[in-house]
Amino acid sequence: MDEPTGDPGPPEPDTKETAAGGTGMTTGGLARRLGVSPTTLRSWDRRYGLGPAVRADGRHRRWTPQDVAVLEAMCRLTSAGVPPAEAARAAREAAAGTVTHERRAAPEVQNPPRPPAPQVASSAALPADDRPSGSGRRGQAAATLPLGDVRQECRGLARSAVRLDAPAVDSQLTSAVQRYGLAVAWEEVMVPTLHAVGRKWASSGDRYVEVEHMLSWHISTVLRRVTPVSRTGVPDSAPGPVVLACVPGEQHTLPLEALNAGLTEHGMPTRMFGAAVPAEALTAAVRRLGPAAVVLWAQARSTASLPLARHVAATQWGVRGARRHPMVVLGGPGWAGRSAQGMLRPPSLNEALSVLKARYESGVPVG
Known part of the structure; x- marks a missing residue:
């Protein structure tokens, strides 16, 4: 790069x-x-x-x-x-x-x-990194991060992150969610900027590690801030919540946090278990909660365990003769190329929200 x-x-x-x-x-x-x-x-x-x-x-x-x-x-x-x-x-x-x-x-x-500032007749006269572009439109890379063709908001977010300007990062993330909605803000503002930081980190040794940590923390903060409290008073006949968990050994939680925020925004109850959930704990939670679906996130192939996913899908609860088991949704690039019959792999946050919303609203048990 x-x-x-x-x-x-x-x-x-x-x-x-x-x-x-x-x-x-x-x-x-x-x-x-x-x-x-x-x-x-x-x-x-x-x-x-x-x-x-x-x-x-x-x-x-x-x-x-x-x-x-x-x-x-x-x-x-x-x-x-x-x-x-x-x-x-x-x-x-x-x-x-x-x-x-x-x-x-x-x-x-x-x-x-100070001497008066010279007037600039047009943006074409500016250096490449100084040229403005329309708000909300796509522009070229910002500051020192190679963003490519992205929304203008990524440009400002990247500059603020590289400067470690925490107030500006928080303000820009909040504004993006308010302006575009959570799903678009995640997929078209947060993710491209995170990827740019990650690429720069990988190509520059230990430089920009602090940028990645600060940006991730603020994205997590904003996602949790915009996450409504799961509704209470759900009838006994309603499906169980959606369980979200990273597989054992997996520490990348931000995509699950975005999905959790989107689900609760749509009025669906969730149970977020976060990073590196032990297999035994995950199985126990499924039996206790009777979830409508279980989302398993794996960022790397080394953590994506199909035997674990099949074990979760086969976990049952309920009275004899009316046993139920959850629908399992696989998320993250770690599952790519794996044959997972009977399990879904939505390619985007919007697709995952649509699949889980349809599953929850149907109320059809998985037998």
């Missing part, structure tokens, strides 16, 4: 004494903090006047905390889909308001005014 354009390169000290005796962040250090390239910072300086207040020895840039605050605002706005020129103007205006307030409190502090 290609390396991201404008990689910040070898580390350099984040701060250094300036000619005036203060300290300032270097361009490389600031680029790593924001998750953009030094080339992008120089472009924003040249095009929009978002340059550093201090240039040591007349050449080396040193970014003050005020400069950093302006650029953080710029990054948040562009991640939200605001065109760069408008984002720069808003970031400068917000900074100007802060500076005015500080000057009133301390009149002796004087800062030279």
Whole structure:
């Protein structure tokens, strides 16, 4: 996989004494903090006047905390889909308001005014990583993650994740669910960004591990936040809940969390057991709950056990003469290529929701 354009390169000290005796962040250090390239910072300086207040020895840039605050605002706005020129103007205006307030409190502090930002006639004049695209439409890769042809929301989410900007990540994930619904937000915003992080992690050694962990945690948080409480007071004649469990040895729970949220959103009761459920515990839960269906997730072929799936499908409950057993649904790439007669393998979240909803609403027992 290609390396991201404008990689910040070898580390350099984040701060250094300036000619005036203060300290300032270097361009490389600031680029790593924001998750953009030094080339992008120089472009924003040249095009929009978002340059550093201090240039040591007349050449080396040193970014003050005020400069950093302006650029953080710029990054948040562009991640939200605001065109760069408008984002720069808003970031400068917000900074100007802060500076005015500080000057009133301390009149002796004087800062030279920033030059006006040059106007950009069209997005075609921008570097590739600065070109805006329409909200909700598909655009090219963002920041340092190779996203490809994805929704614009992926672009902003990737930039915020690389910057480790937790508030922005949470806000963008919540907004995507509210705008598109859970299933579309999962399949077209969350999953492509997660895959991009995973590919970058695999190709860059241990880099971006922290990005993957933070993004996964926030996706899990948002999925649980939008998950309604399973309905209570279900009649005794209604089918049992849908049981969701990762097979033994499997730790990837996010797809199951998305399915759990979608099922409860549709009014179906669920029991989520999470990662690496022991076979004995899973069998005991099936006998106790009498579920309408059991979803078994396996991310890898090494964890996808057909004997376990067949054992769960054959697990029975009820009185003699009226025994029942669950419908088993296999989820995850680990089951690919496996012959699982009598078990379903829906290819997407929407398909899984449709299959399980139809099964639950039919109320037809599996004999």
